[in-house]
Amino acid sequence: MPTPSMEDYIEQIYNLIEEKGYARVSDIAEALGVHPSSVTKMVQKLDKDEYLVYEKYRGLILTPKGKKIGKRLVYRHELLEQFMRIIGVEEDIIYNDVEGIEHHLSWNAIDRIGDLVQYFEEDSKRSEELKTVQKRNETDPV
Numbered sequence: 001m002p003t004p005s006m007e008d009y010i011e012q013i014y015n016l017i018e019e020k021g022y023a024r025v026s027d028i029a030e031a032l033g034v035h036p037s038s039v040t041k042m043v044q045k046l047d048k049d050e051y052l053v054y055e056k057y058r059g060l061i062l063t064p065k066g067k068k069i070g071k072r073l074v075y076r077h078e079l080l081e082q083f084m085r086i087i088g089v090e091e092d093i094i095y096n097d098v099e100g101i102e103h104h105l106s107w108n109a110i111d112r113i114g115d116l117v118q119y120f121e122e123d124s125k126r127s128e129e130l131k132t133v134q135k136r137n138e139t140d141p142v
């Protein structure tokens with residue numbers, strides 16, 4: 001299993017490859033707000049653990065194992081953003097909150113949150129009901 005930090009790298013590499021077709025060390029460093037030398041180090045570790053293949057002058061590609069986990073990590077991030085939006089978290093803090101929690105939930109919890117997101121999406125009345133509760137709590141805090 002990848003560590004939280006490895007997950008961040010795999011997730012960003014997967015995103016970059018989806019968006020641009022490739023992932024350069026400099027792009028990964030920028031996406032994660034870290035120094036390129038940290039990226040090189042981690043990329044070497046991810047290569048050793050067979051999540052990707054890294055060649056210094058030719059860039060990197062994800063292995064099937066890396067792609068599979070990358071896809072799951074991106075799905076998890078997007079699902080948690082949806083969840084945050086549904087429960088009414090302010091838009092400009094959603095990304096950071098998701099980055100903060102995504103590595104610390106079990107896949108069981110992720111699947112159950114998936115059910116909850118689906119529950120709200122299947123009937124817009126459910127979201128309206130939640131908003132009613134939220135409005136009540138604003139005027140009359142618990």
Ligand SMILES: [Mn+2]
Nearest residue numbers: 011077099102
């Ligand atoms: Mn993320």
